[in-house]
Amino acid sequence: VQGYLVQDVSLLPVSEDALLLSLDTQEENATPDQAALLGGLANYLLNEVDCGIVNVVPAYKTLLLQYDVLRVSQTDLEQLLRKWFERHSDYGFEFNGRLHTIPVFYDSRVGPDLVSLATEKSLDINALITLHTRQTYSVYAVGFQPGFAYLGYVDEQLNAARHTSFKANVAAGSVGIADRQTAIYPSDSPGGWQIIGRTPTDMWPHKKPLLRTGDRVQFVSIDEGRYLALGGVL
Amino acid sequence: MKPLFKVTKAGAHVSVQGLGRKHCMHEGVPESGAMDTHAFCWANKLLRRSFDSKMLEVTLGALSIEFLNGCQFAITGADLSVTLNGNAIKPWSSYSAMKGDKLVFNYPSPKTGGLRAYLAFDAELALDNKLIDGVLSAGDQFSVHRLGRADFQRAVPAQHIPNYLAPLSVDLIPGYQFGSFSQSSIDVLLNTEYEIRDISNRMAYCLAGAKISHRIRSLASEGIAYGAIQVPPDGQPIILLNDRQTMGGYPKLGCITRLSGAALSQRFAPLKVSFQLVSVDAARQKYKEFMTFFAGLASD
Numbered sequence: 092v093q094g095y096l097v098q099d100v101s102l103l104p105v106s107e108d109a110l111l112l113s114l115d116t117q118e119e120n121a122t123p124d125q126a127a128l129l130g131g132l133a134n135y136l137l138n139e140v141d142c143g144i145v146n147v148v149p150a151y152k153t154l155l156l157q158y159d160v161l162r163v164s165q166t167d168l169e170q171l172l173r174k175w176f177e178r179h180s181d182y183g184f185e186f187n188g189r190l191h192t193i194p195v196f197y198d199s200r201v202g203p204d205l206v207s208l209a210t211e212k213s214l215d216i217n218a219l220i221t222l223h224t225r226q227t228y229s230v231y232a233v234g235f236q237p238g239f240a241y242l243g244y245v246d247e248q249l250n251a252a253r254h255t256s257f258k259a260n261v262a263a264g265s266v267g268i269a270d271r272q273t274a275i276y277p278s279d280s281p282g283g284w285q286i287i288g289r290t291p292t293d294m295w296p297h298k299k300p301l302l303r304t305g306d307r308v309q310f311v312s313i314d315e316g317r318y319l320a321l322g323g324v325l
Numbered sequence: 326m327k328p329l330f331k332v333t334k335a336g337a338h339v340s341v342q343g344l345g346r347k348h349c350m351h352e353g354v355p356e357s358g359a360m361d362t363h364a365f366c367w368a369n370k371l372l373r374r375s376f377d378s379k380m381l382e383v384t385l386g387a388l389s390i391e392f393l394n395g396c397q398f399a400i401t402g403a404d405l406s407v408t409l410n411g412n413a414i415k416p417w418s419s420y421s422a423m424k425g426d427k428l429v430f431n432y433p434s435p436k437t438g439g440l441r442a443y444l445a446f447d448a449e450l451a452l453d454n455k456l457i458d459g460v461l462s463a464g465d466q467f468s469v470h471r472l473g474r475a476d477f478q479r480a481v482p483a484q485h486i487p488n489y490l491a492p493l494s495v496d497l498i499p500g501y502q503f504g505s506f507s508q509s510s511i512d513v514l515l516n517t518e519y520e521i522r523d524i525s526n527r528m529a530y531c532l533a534g535a536k537i538s539h540r541i542r543s544l545a546s547e548g549i550a551y552g553a554i555q556v557p558p559d560g561q562p563i564i565l566l567n568d569r570q571t572m573g574g575y576p577k578l579g580c581i582t583r584l585s586g587a588a589l590s591q592r593f594a595p596l597k598v599s600f601q602l603v604s605v606d607a608a609r610q611k612y613k614e615f616m617t618f619f620a621g622l623a624s625d
Contacts, residue, residue: 105501105553106498106579107498146348146356147350148548153547234570234571234572238353299352
């Protein structure tokens with residue numbers, strides 16, 4: 092197999108200073124274990140070894156790895172990665188992706204698409220909220236904008252198409268759905284996801300993103316009083 | 326801290342740049358950094374500075390500064406008809422400035438080509454967050470921790486000064502989904518002169534020309550390396566550069582090399598570019614030689 096690294100993992104150069112590691116699986120969607128594995132690998136490369144790693148991007152079933160060509164060779168990195176996978180060969184290995192509880196005020200005043208989405212899916216609002224809050228999501232990737240975490244996968248009943256055009260301003264903290272993914276907008280920005288509520292939680296505390304690939308997220312429904320008490324704005 | 330200069334007029338696209346941020350892309354923060362690494366590295370070399378010292382990237386010109394202390398500075402990249410106290414000076418050289426001197430960048434010239442000039446100083450700029458992340462505005466003032474010393478004027482040897490109007494064939498390293506594009510699409514790519522579109526910017530160079538197609542129905546978003554050529558459904562290639570998003574889900578042909586990207590970054594619409602394939606080993610070797618030349622100990 093081209094780029095064979097270890098079983099079910101390939102590593103191929105994509106540019107003079109970047110390699111793409113891929114988990115080769117049959118399933119279309121990544122699993123929480125895979126997200127945790129790649130998040131754990133990213134953390135190892137950034138924080139636990141000093142080996143010339145410039146940037147990493149763990150996303151779904153791949154991890155992009157940019158390195159300093161003057162400090163380390165592709166062969167050295169292959170060896171390093173092989174050893175890491177040998178230590179973590181069992182995908183069931185428990186990585187310490189953090190569990191975040193995110194309070195959300197599900198209301199049409201902060202979730203402009205809440206009512207229309209519920210109507211489209213023939214759900215009442217409470218049923219929609221229950222579907223969105225009754226499972227724990229994994230962070231499969233962070234991108235699009237700083238700190239924007241792609242969470243998956245929402246219940247098939249909540250599978251929602253993106254708006255056909257971008258909305259000019261989606262407020263920071265907005266909780267949205269697109270296809271079977273859900274996410275929180277970390278800052279005010281244009282966006283095309285269907286917005287069903289808003290969290291008062293700061294997604295970019297201490298100038299760092301709250302959520303990282305491999306973390307898990309549990310949404311909790313809160314009422315208006317609690318939302319305002321936590322600093323939420325209407 | 327010593328004040329070094331103040332900005333008296335700032336074009337819309339003047340920013341402080343280094344050679345790209347580290348350990349940021351996993352947070353969704355772009356790498357950024359100087360678009361033209363060739364001109365950037367030469368500016369530092371002229372001043373015998375560390376190869377990655379930060380400087381100003383002056384895109385499209387319209388920058389005026391006034392020196393608040395004497396220093397050495399260097400200008401490389403595009404010839405933006407720069408004047409020092411009203412006297413024309415050329416890029417690819419270092420100069421001395423005295424307190425009160427005025428340095429003015431005018432505009433790119435269709436006669437010489439080039440879009441971005443680099444302005445480096447012989448001292449470490451003390452930067453707050455605003456100056457690191459944003460574009461400059463009039464009134465901004467820059468300081469240094471310690472002033473540099475008087476030094477000789479240096480110039481870049483002529484053979485290292487690029488002609489930004491010369492036809493550009495960029496080196497493409499096949500990668501990502503290259504194998505999922507048909508041979509006929511690859512032939513089209515390699516035999517077409519693509520026109521640079523005027524919506525090109527620090528994020529991406531958008532090209533117009535013969536359409537490229539592929540048979541990929543869906544692709545999970547993945548990390549995007551510098552220079553990736555993505556092909557959206559309209560079949561018109563987009564080259565993703567320094568300020569690109571960190572991940573994306575359009576099929577990609579591979580990446581153009583960093584040195585090709587540097588040369589591309591000095592071109593503007595409607596100039597044309599073509600593509601040629603290179604092996605990753607050859608590209609890596611060339612890049613290592615380039616980086617070794619500049620990252621090695623500073624010398625004359």
